[in-house]
Amino acid sequence: xxxxxxxxxxxxxxxxxxFALVEVGGVRRKxxxxxxxEPAHLGNWVLVHVGFAMNIVSEKEAEEQLExxxxxxxxxxxxxxxxxxxxxxxEVATAGGV
Amino acid sequence: xxxxxxFRDSVLIQKTADEIRRLTSGTGRTFRIMEVCGGxxxxxxxxxxxxxxxxxxxxxxxxxxxxxxxxxxxxxxxLELVRHEGVIMTMFGDMMxxxxxxxxxxxxxxxxxxxxxxxxxxDALTIAxxxxxxxxxxxxxxxxxxxxxxxxxxxxAKKQHLTNFSIFCNHIIIAPPLRALxxxxxxxxxxxxxxxxxxxxxxCKPYEFISAEYGKPVVVSGFEPLDLMQxxxxxxxxxxxxxxxxxxxxxxxxxxxxxxxxxxxLEEVFDERNSFEWRGLGFIPHSGWKIRDEYAEFDAEKRFxxxxxxxxxxxxxxxxxxxxxxxxxxxxxxxxxxxxxxNPVGAxxxxxxxxxxxxxxxxxxxxxxxxxxxxxxxxxxxx
Numbered sequence: 001x002x003x004x005x006x007x008x009x010x011x012x013x014x015x016x017x018x019f020a021l022v023e024v025g026g027v028r029r030k031x032x033x034x035x036x037x038e039p040a041h042l043g044n045w046v047l048v049h050v051g052f053a054m055n056i057v058s059e060k061e062a063e064e065q066l067e068x069x070x071x072x073x074x075x076x077x078x079x080x081x082x083x084x085x086x087x088x089x090x091e092v093a094t095a096g097g098v
Numbered sequence: 099x100x101x102x103x104x105f106r107d108s109v110l111i112q113k114t115a116d117e118i119r120r121l122t123s124g125t126g127r128t129f130r131i132m133e134v135c136g137g138x139x140x141x142x143x144x145x146x147x148x149x150x151x152x153x154x155x156x157x158x159x160x161x162x163x164x165x166x167x168x169x170x171x172x173x174x175x176x177l178e179l180v181r182h183e184g185v186i187m188t189m190f191g192d193m194m195x196x197x198x199x200x201x202x203x204x205x206x207x208x209x210x211x212x213x214x215x216x217x218x219x220x221d222a223l224t225i226a227x228x229x230x231x232x233x234x235x236x237x238x239x240x241x242x243x244x245x246x247x248x249x250x251x252x253x254x255a256k257k258q259h260l261t262n263f264s265i266f267c268n269h270i271i272i273a274p275p276l277r278a279l280x281x282x283x284x285x286x287x288x289x290x291x292x293x294x295x296x297x298x299x300x301x302c303k304p305y306e307f308i309s310a311e312y313g314k315p316v317v318v319s320g321f322e323p324l325d326l327m328q329x330x331x332x333x334x335x336x337x338x339x340x341x342x343x344x345x346x347x348x349x350x351x352x353x354x355x356x357x358x359x360x361x362x363x364l365e366e367v368f369d370e371r372n373s374f375e376w377r378g379l380g381f382i383p384h385s386g387w388k389i390r391d392e393y394a395e396f397d398a399e400k401r402f403x404x405x406x407x408x409x410x411x412x413x414x415x416x417x418x419x420x421x422x423x424x425x426x427x428x429x430x431x432x433x434x435x436x437x438x439x440x441n442p443v444g445a446x447x448x449x450x451x452x453x454x455x456x457x458x459x460x461x462x463x464x465x466x467x468x469x470x471x472x473x474x475x476x477x478x479x480x481x
Contacts (some may be wrong), residue, residue, distance in 0.1 A: 001136060001137070001163060001165060001190075001192055001239075001240055001243075001244070001449065001451060002135060002136075002137050002162070002240070002241060002244070002293060002294075002295040002296060002302045003242075003295070003321070004139050004243070004295045004298070004351075006101035006102065008445050012336040015326050016188075018137060021215075022288075030218065032250070034250055035247070035250060035357065035359055035360045035363070036359065037358050037359045037360075041428070044100055046099070047298060047351055049104065049244065049295065050190075050217065050218040050219065050222070050245065050247045050249070051217060051218030051220050051244060051245045052246070052250070053218075054243070054295070054298050054351075054357065054360070055298050055300065055351060055353075055357055057101055057351055058349065058350045058351070059099050059242055059350075061349040061350035062099060062101065062104070062350040063099070063185055064105060064349075065328070065347075065349065065350065066107075066110070067366050069113065069114060069324065070110065070113075072110075072113045072117055072478070
């Protein structure tokens with residue numbers, strides 16, 4: 001229900017300032033920007049929920065998180081396990097429902 | 099950065115699992131952690147995280163699934179509206195399979211009721227614009243994640259002077275049921291994994307009472323497997339170090355103060371109800387939103403005088419105990435036999451985010467049933 005899916009802003013039509021085209025898992029959707037607390041720009045990643053962009057996803061924060069986890073228990077490095085499943089396209093495209 | 103695949107990296111997940119194992123091994127204790135959000139429950143089972151977590155970690159599934167906690171009386175009252183002449187009922191897909199006294203909305207649609215599935219409340223608004231001779235009701239459910247979208251739709255409807263659009267409001271607030279759970283005398287919980295997407299709106303402050311008044315840690319978490327593993331690790335670290343703080347694991351999406359614009363929209367349109375009923379938890383004070391008088395013309399409850407009648411629940415169903423974390427889904431006598439995803443009795447089986455549905459879909463029952471030591475497979479008779 002509270003699922004929100006990250007998508008990238010690929011177009012911002014000038015005549016409709018409160019909308020953007022957002023690519024979510026290969027599907028382009030018209031998303032309303034009226035909920036964003038700060039202006040979004042082309043190329044920004046936003047979290048999309050029931051047709052609205054809820055916020056801009058911070059790439060910097062994401063990188064820092066991954067960096068922190070990579071540094072975790074470095075002496076413990078173990079061989080690779082089977083990779084977890086990749087997101088299926090249709091799932092990414094529809095999971096944002098509600 | 100794609101914001102999905104990076105957070106499903108098996109090497110990092112394994113590293114985090116190793117760290118959790120290192121922290122918990124030899125402590126001789128069980129860490130009971132509640133993931134509040136149904137989306138987290140679903141992710142934990144879908145990605146098999148239970149299998150990489152050490153046995154010292156017990157995940158308890160919280161009440162964060164709006165479909166699951168909506169009482170049947172509200173479902174019936176909302177669906178009653180479609181019997182009014184000229185009403186088009188709209189709702190999210192999650193609601194379409196929820197059984198009420200007339201069957202599910204899908205059944206009712208098959209029998210000719212005008213019920214339409216929408217992806218956004220804005221779609222319901224568009225249907226109203228295109229059908230000026232009809233009245234469109236949006237069956238609104240959801241936490242603070244979804245409520246701002248409903249609020250903005252109403253603000254837009256008011257601006258456009260729409261007269262054929264209203265909301266049947268069942269929006270709920272996340273913090274009050276957590277307090278209600280913490281006040282249950284038989285609760286055995288050590289910490290919380292906080293709901294990430296609710297928190298993009300409300301921020302982290304609303305959880306501070308959990309650490310300040312109840313002495314339990316909260317880690318607001320993202321939804322990918324690595325997010326959840328890191329959040330569990332952070333929660334365990336707090337418990338081992340004797341800390342109880344609200345921490346934000348989901349920094350890429352959650353600001354400490356939340357989303358000011360969405361909060362302003364909520365404030366503009368909604369007011370707290372004195373009390374709202376939750377399936378399995380009963381009436382909880384200040385746990386639901388109602389539409390403010392300034393927007394009364396868009397309130398379906400005022401336009402149609404909605405009547406709620408009490409509904410008898412199958413007395414054998416253990417939904418309430420599962421929601422409070424006292425029982426696991428397979429402890430319910432109806433689980434998987436009378437109550438299945440195809441024919442759900444309780445709402446925890448309806449939504450894919452309900453604990454029972456997750457158990458059923460991902461076969462947790464097999465993992466968790468203890469096989470008696472004297473159990474023997476019957477030899478097949480070969481004819």
